[in-house]
Amino acid sequence: MNCCGLFLRSAAAARSCRALVAFAESRRLLRTSQPSRAFAKELFLGRIEKKEVFPFPEVSQDELNEINQFVGPVEKFFTEEVDSQKIDREGKIPNETLEKLKSLGLFGMQVPEEYGGLGLSSTMYARLCEIISLDSSIAVTLAAHQAIGLKGIIMTGSEEQKAKYLPKLASGEHMAAFCLTEPASGSDAASIRTRATLSEDKKHYVLNGSKVWITNGGLASVFTVFAKTEVVDSDGSVKDKITAFIVERDFGGVTSGKPEDKLGIRGSNTCEVHFENTRVPVENVLGEVGGGFKVAMNILNSGRFSMGSTVAGMLKKLIEMTAEYACTRKQFNRTLSEFGLIQEKFALMAQKAYVMESMAYLTAGMLDQPGFPDCSIEAAIVKVFSSEGAWQCVSEALQILGGSGYMKDYPYERFLRDSRILLIFEGTNEILRMYIALTGLQHAGRALTARVKELKRGNVTTVMETVGRRLRDSLGRTVDLGLTGKLGAVHPSVADGAHKLEENVYYFGRTVEMLLLRFGKTIVEEQLILKRVANVLINLYGMTAVLSRATRSIRMGLRNHDHEVLLTNIFCTEAYHQNLFTLSQLDKCSPENLDEQIKKVSQQVLEKRAYICAHPLDRMS
């Protein structure tokens, strides 16, 4: 923004007419942009791809009936037969429970029907996850099995591989595990040490190395393993590249360590897996030799969206439990539910659950559209928002419950322990924020290349245009991206939220442009800025999702849609103000921007590797 200040002065004479021109042009641009599949990416350019998110995706009546057939028995099973407390205490899911899960078909939810799975769409998968979340150990076990463990085979496996492995995996006869993490390699693929070398006869790869923290590592019989292989490049040089393999336990040399003792999700099996001279046939290479990186990335990106509905399901249950408590427990002759501070917590939980549910099903709906839509940013947003929402809400719920929330005799503390892992696995939230921000900035950067170059070169027309737009913005323009109005995409009851969204989106686009101008490709190094960009985007996506869903509910006249309107308005207003604050923090000279000081403090602390302030009781004499 500061550079424009400079231009402002120089262009004082020409500004009035230019501003009008610029405004007209920018509006035309917004109206005539090409339809594209990426909603979140377009937000970085200050545009809303209405077609992607309005109206809220729906499933047909047939599909709904079908899914309800599944939901009934599964819900019954989870509420009546699964003893979560016992699973947590013993650190093991009983075999009969696993058998029942298999018979319900829950091990092959996304496996296509021709391979014996349920062949559920993303939306229906999300719906079932909502119920499975009632026990988080089972949810994690199932997710490791099918969201990442066998996903590689579905996504990149050859016909033979699918035919060989999927039926048994779908029936639950075999369990799958995903082996990527190593002692020296978390998200850093370059430091993977496990190595696969081609045997003399070129029929086998010999696999050596160890993997840590493998969920289902002790139970699985089919592993998706990532290992370094030597690949001859096109220019003849030999390079180490990652390759994905399907490894059966029966290949020999596969051993797993003892199950790890964990804070939460204690019923799930997590252990080390060692491969020692395991001979993997060449036909078990997943995808191309040397193409394992892509495989891993695609699997990881595809698995995230379901966390939204999973957490929402857990929160709904939690709200029931705590509301029951709050309405029966009496203090000072009043129930807890009569106290404002308790009521506030319920509003927060309802709001978070509503937003993450909307986000999750919106994303699932996008994924179910024909073609292979790239919704990885949206999925990452869902994961970050829902995991943080879960932690916050569970913590608030424990607050309502007071002391009984802290006791092991009650089920509540387990929720807290179990939800902590959500912030960490499937890519920590910090790393996902980097992903969200950088992927979007890459998109915006490409689209803005021409403009930025001209601005840097000092092209008069472009400069004037920018200056004019800035001026117009600073004079307080009303942003209209066409969400509301007659036949608008958003219902008038939530139009206020839509206006806020439009304004945020517009200024977000401006800020992104400014950031790209300021940092160019070196923005990769500015993690504090990237975090804020991601935070704004998460809020924007949340606002879009709730607006879209509330509009649908109102127009269809769903039950309690007035409640949804309330939640939507609350969330939109809160997110709007958060966004304004974050956007002002992104401004270089604003008083809200404390980056320099934050960096300095951490630098001083890290240099000494300790807290360096003197003790408050210290004296000088």
Add this chain to the structure above:
Amino acid sequence: MSWAQAVLLARSLSRGWGGICSTALTGAPFSQYHSSQQCQILNPLMEARVRTHILMDTSQVPLQAAHGLHCSTAMHTFDSSLVPHPPKPPRRPIKALALHEELFRKAPDGTREKASFVQAIQDFAQYNVHKRGHVDFIYLALRKMREYGVERDLAVYNLLLDIFPKEVFRPRSIFQTIFYHYPRQQECGIAVLEQMENHGVMPNKETEFLLIQIFGRKSYPMLKYVRMKLWFTRFRNINPFPLPRDLPQDPVDLARLALRHMEPDLSARVTVYQMSLPEDSKDAVDPTEPHIVGIQSPDQQAALACHDPARPIFVEGPFSLWLRDKCVYYHILRADLLPPEERKVEEIPEEWSLYYPMQLDLAYERSGWDDYKFNINEVEEGPVFAICMAGAHDQATLAKWIQGLQETNPALARIPVVFRLAGSAGELLASSSGPEGSSPPPSEGQEEEDDNQQRQQQGQS
């Protein structure tokens, strides 16, 4: 410090003084004694500035002020207050010295410690009920404190002050205050406080009580006391690289401390490559087996491993490092800076992070306003791979260090090592009065330039 601030500070300080001393401050010493030395004080602002100036170097000015009027033999030179060793006591009439010297001499069997020092003070009080010659005795005692190892003992200082007769030197009227009542005694009191200051001893309530009893509130020792109270605490932690008060005596421990002091990386490992033979077998430093202590951080190790074997690396030194009053010498293993055309830009591999893109594929760079890369304080130097401190500074010893380094840095075996040892660096040590600077590197015949270089390096390190 800016002008206006100085004025404010001076004002507030003199106000804090309670107005009692203000007459003494503004009136007497400066208009009378100072106007001759400094330019005429034209207005109150100027005056305040002069006063601030005096506040800044707490120790000297009162003494200088005293100087004009009283040509007492208590000459406090400029040096004495800068260098932290006891101020050169005045040349007293020899008789008096000889007189009190006996009190200290008769310490039984030559054990010099606090008890015998206190005994000497008590003896003086017994032997001389009228406290005759107490000023001379105090000066003498001040000089002797270091020998007895009590120079940092507050109780001893209070005991010394206690020798002064009470109530006698207190000014009874405003004129006595103005005209520097009992100058020799006040000066002596200041000398005690100054020695406390030089050794970092903070006066306490008892000191204050004694000073009030002896000299009264409106006296120079009291002023000095207040200033010490004010400034001491603020300057105590001014050093961002603090050293322990008592340095280790063992040269290996000292070297360890010094190396840690220089190396900012906390993961760096100190290795003792060679221990000198025990002291009782021979003299302090064995010429054939001097100690060799080195430090190297993991980053330095990695950098050395990547070093191009075609380029030689250098052992340079000795460079001096001062730790309080001790001077130690170190050597560094370094390489020249790569010429810009040979520097490899660190490439980010394509498939690195599984979760997020490590670089953006964009054509434009950071704009000038956000480019903080250019920094005049960042002067590029060649990489330093390791530092060592050795008991001797010859090539043979340092070659042993390089041998030792090869164990952890196999790459070093392939890289040619050039020894660039300066002839000597002894001159700094000669000027230091420290009891033993670790081991004086050889000797004479160095030039002035060397000297300057050494000083600069010392300043940098």
